[in-house]
Amino acid sequence: MTDSTQTPGVDGGDAVVSAFDAAGADYLFCSSGSEWAPVWESLARRHRDGEPAPGYLDLTHETVAVGMATGYGLVTRRPQGVLLHAAPGLLQGSMAIHGALLAGVPMVVASSESSTYGDGPGQDPGGQWYRNLSIVGGPHGVARPFTKWSNEAADVHTLPTMITRSAELARRAPAGPAYLNIPLEILLEDWDGREAKPVVAPGSTHSSPDEADSVARMIREAENPVIVTETAGREAGGFEALVAFAEAWDIPVVEPDSAVCGNFPRTHPLHGGGDIGPWMDEADLILLVNCRVPFYPPSRRPAKAKVVVIDEVPQRPHLVYQVLFADRYLEGGVAHTLRQLARRATDLDGAAVARRRAAQEERYAAEQSAITEAESRAEQAEGTDPVLVAATLRRLLDGSDAIVVDETITHSRTVKRHLKTSGPDSYFYVQGGLGQGIAVALGAKLAARDRPVVFTVGDGAFTYNPVIPSYDAARAYGLPVLIVVFNNRVYRSMNLNHRRFYPEGAAAETGEWLGTDLHRLPRLAAFAEPFGMHTETVDTPDALTPALERALKAVADGTTAVVDVLVTR
Numbered sequence: 001m002t003d004s005t006q007t008p009g010v011d012g013g014d015a016v017v018s019a020f021d022a023a024g025a026d027y028l029f030c031s032s033g034s035e036w037a038p039v040w041e042s043l044a045r046r047h048r049d050g051e052p053a054p055g056y057l058d059l060t061h062e063t064v065a066v067g068m069a070t071g072y073g074l075v076t077r078r079p080q081g082v083l084l085h086a087a088p089g090l091l092q093g094s095m096a097i098h099g100a101l102l103a104g105v106p107m108v109v110a111s112s113e114s115s116t117y118g119d120g121p122g123q124d125p126g127g128q129w130y131r132n133l134s135i136v137g138g139p140h141g142v143a144r145p146f147t148k149w150s151n152e153a154a155d156v157h158t159l160p161t162m163i164t165r166s167a168e169l170a171r172r173a174p175a176g177p178a179y180l181n182i183p184l185e186i187l188l189e190d191w192d193g194r195e196a197k198p199v200v201a202p203g204s205t206h207s208s209p210d211e212a213d214s215v216a217r218m219i220r221e222a223e224n225p226v227i228v229t230e231t232a233g234r235e236a237g238g239f240e241a242l243v244a245f246a247e248a249w250d251i252p253v254v255e256p257d258s259a260v261c262g263n264f265p266r267t268h269p270l271h272g273g274g275d276i277g278p279w280m281d282e283a284d285l286i287l288l289v290n291c292r293v294p295f296y297p298p299s300r301r302p303a304k305a306k307v308v309v310i311d312e313v314p315q316r317p318h319l320v321y322q323v324l325f326a327d328r329y330l331e332g333g334v335a336h337t338l339r340q341l342a343r344r345a346t347d348l349d350g351a352a353v354a355r356r357r358a359a360q361e362e363r364y365a366a367e368q369s370a371i372t373e374a375e376s377r378a379e380q381a382e383g384t385d386p387v388l389v390a391a392t393l394r395r396l397l398d399g400s401d402a403i404v405v406d407e408t409i410t411h412s413r414t415v416k417r418h419l420k421t422s423g424p425d426s427y428f429y430v431q432g433g434l435g436q437g438i439a440v441a442l443g444a445k446l447a448a449r450d451r452p453v454v455f456t457v458g459d460g461a462f463t464y465n466p467v468i469p470s471y472d473a474a475r476a477y478g479l480p481v482l483i484v485v486f487n488n489r490v491y492r493s494m495n496l497n498h499r500r501f502y503p504e505g506a507a508a509e510t511g512e513w514l515g516t517d518l519h520r521l522p523r524l525a526a527f528a529e530p531f532g533m534h535t536e537t538v539d540t541p542d543a544l545t546p547a548l549e550r551a552l553k554a555v556a557d558g559t560t561a562v563v564d565v566l567v568t569r
Contacts, residue, residue: 152183231263455483
């Protein structure tokens with residue numbers, strides 16, 4: 001029996017569009033495959049008839065589709081739809097999906113298989129599914145290791161609810177990508193048009209007052225506590241809550257190299273830098289706030305500190321190995337827990353607070369002095385030092401509310417240290433493998449069109465990116481970003497490891513460093529020229545500031561700019 005909400009003459013493609021619309025997806029990020037004709041037909045019909053539908057982006061590479069959904073989700077924290085092609089498209093996009101898992105970005109990824117191979121009733125799916133697109137166990141089996149949840153939609157009547165379930169699972173902690181295999185025959189099957197139920201926001205989780213009181217006592221009794229965080233800023237309100245918590249108790253905050261986003265202002269006097277090492281022997285309380293892997297090697301235990309873990313899901317199920325040395329867990333929502341603890345910052349030992357405040361002021365002053373000295377040396381150096389590039393970017397971006405997406409390796413510490421990002425959602429580090437960063441930056445720009453977006457990348461990582469499809473997306477959808485290449489003409493990280501493992505080996509003796517030389521690459525900025533983008537190649541320090549100024553003006557005027565900076569190291 002058909003109810004009054006049914007719409008006749010629609011199929012599984014319309015069920016997909018209806019469900020994503022109800023789930024609150026702003027966009028479908030699609031790297032085209034032959035299975036998606038039913039979705040395209042539904043979108044065309046809805047556009048013709050003025051019916052609601054998510055925005056649609058036609059993208060020419062799977063990494064671009066997933067990466068843009070990642071960048072968009074980093075800023076909005078809401079799941080979007082990603083449509084890939086069969087098992088091959090899923091495999092091509094798998095690195096970026098894994099990166100979204102590590103970054104905690106919700107999304108619903110879908111692709112197809114055939115269930116009839118032309119031997120069933122209804123329309124012929126095509127021989128390509130029989131010959132070379134299908135995979136044993138189905139694409140949902142392939143997706144299982146690098147997604148939060150993976151399943152098959154086996155019936156058109158459960159398809160919308162499966163998409164709803166996928167979106168709800170993706171959004172809940174720990175947030176991450178969910179995968180749904182939607183066979184082409186299901187997409188082509190008649191659907192009864194029943195209305196999809198909207199997805200509502202997850203409920204909040206809270207640590208109990210008794211648990212918060214207990215941890216507050218531990219903080220109150222500590223002489224030398226420290227906060228260590230990787231992803232507090234990823235949570236809604238987490239950045240602001242961490243600042244309030246640290247200030248209330250006067251505790252320094254360390255963002256280790258494993259931090260995946262900006263969590264605390266690097267200009268704040270309580271910022272404790274990027275190395276937990278100085279606290280390993282001296283701290284008597286370590287507060288791990290959304291910190292997955294604080295110690296390396298994992299067996300490196302603090303000498304005397306108690307460890308409190310503040311994290312809604314402290315044991316990450318997708319991590320193969322994880323050691324936290326926890327003495328106490330607070331597993332409520334992070335922002336709410338930090339606000340609870342900030343309100344409990346009463347009856348403090350004034351002398352103890354004064355001592356740690358003085359020690360942190362000394363550390364902070366020493367770090368700022370070291371930064372100033374490094375930048376002064378860079379200004380005097382022959383050639384263009386990476387420190388000069390980061391410091392110049394900081395000066396030019398000051399007050400612009402820019403978002404920085406970083407995919408450097410050798411220069412990542414330099415970028416973090418000298419850019420000094422200070423606001424929420426102002427810095428993101430690409431996770432899971434090189435070659436996604438341009439797309440992530442484009443996704444961030446799509447979510448924050450009124451903010452400048454800067455993508456920093458090394459020349460090695462730049463060549464891993466699907467550059468042409470990324471430039472196509474930037475131009476097609478009006479997403480101007482500034483791309484700054486730290487070009488040292490070498491895979492420096494790989495070379496350093498070779499030298500570290502074999503300091504007196506054959507390569508050191510002969511100078512034959514294999515697998516690392518990039519001098520043969522052409523002018524990297526030139527690839528943007530056919531797209532009408534602004535390009536600069538910088539080979540002297542004096543040319544750096546004018547080139548970046550021209551590039552930022554081009555971006556402000558609506559054109560992506562690529563600045564290839566030949567750095568000295």
